[in-house]
Amino acid sequence: MTSAAGALDPRGPVADGIADLWWLMLAIGVAVFVLFAVLLGLGALRGGRDDPEESEDKRIRRWIIGGGVIMPTIVLVVVFGATVYAMRVLPSTAPPDALRIEIVGHQWWYEVHYPEQGKTTRDELHMPVGRPVALQLTSADVIHSFWVPELGGKMDLLPDGTNVLVLEADEPGKYIARCAEFCGLEHATMQLVVVAERPEEFDAWVAQQ
Numbered sequence: 001m002t003s004a005a006g007a008l009d010p011r012g013p014v015a016d017g018i019a020d021l022w023w024l025m026l027a028i029g030v031a032v033f034v035l036f037a038v039l040l041g042l043g044a045l046r047g048g049r050d051d052p053e054e055s056e057d058k059r060i061r062r063w064i065i066g067g068g069v070i071m072p073t074i075v076l077v078v079v080f081g082a083t084v085y086a087m088r089v090l091p092s093t094a095p096p097d098a099l100r101i102e103i104v105g106h107q108w109w110y111e112v113h114y115p116e117q118g119k120t121t122r123d124e125l126h127m128p129v130g131r132p133v134a135l136q137l138t139s140a141d142v143i144h145s146f147w148v149p150e151l152g153g154k155m156d157l158l159p160d161g162t163n164v165l166v167l168e169a170d171e172p173g174k175y176i177a178r179c180a181e182f183c184g185l186e187h188a189t190m191q192l193v194v195v196a197e198r199p200e201e202f203d204a205w206v207a208q209q
């Protein structure tokens with residue numbers, strides 16, 4: 001079965017970190033929206049009846065400093081902290097036990113090469129579950145991008161360099177990697193099937209002709 005679950009149904013530790021950050025930002029966004037909707041409602045109901053004891057100046061300062069400085073600072077610090085934490089979850093260099101896979105983007109297909117296994121495939125990537133894979137991404141022509149929402153973030157395939165994307169799948173499954181950078185007429189059809197399988201199944205696939 002090919003999953004169409006998306007980034008909010010993560011199937012690996014890297015995608016987990018990204019999804020957690022997304023939910024936190026959604027929760028903060030909803031909380032801020034509700035708070036301001038309530039304040040707006042209260043303001044409308046009170047109809048401009050102000051506390052006569054409080055000077056205009058003081059009131060303005062309270063809203064500007066509280067709503068315009070303190071609150072955004074708290075939100076930004078929390079989001080910044082959570083982002084830094086999520087970035088620590090996302091490996092930027094390949095762990096030593098990672099399986100190395102080279103991917104070359106072409107108009108409009110992916111060439112997949114396993115240097116240690118001496119295997120090459122087209123538009124199909126097999127990976128063992130529970131082990132990080134280090135994808136070395138490059139392009140033979142224009143800029144493409146590689147994205148498996150259930151497993152991790154997006155990474156560009158550049159013609160003049162190699163980018164490394166580390167992914168890991170927790171459970172066996174099939175996922176679609178889509179090209180996420182407009183690369184020409186058939187960009188929309190450019191995709192690759194990711195087969196995450198148990199290590200023994202992966203070894204059997206490698207052993208196949």
Ligand SMILES: [Cu+2]
Nearest residue numbers: 179181183187
């Ligand atoms: Cu494309």
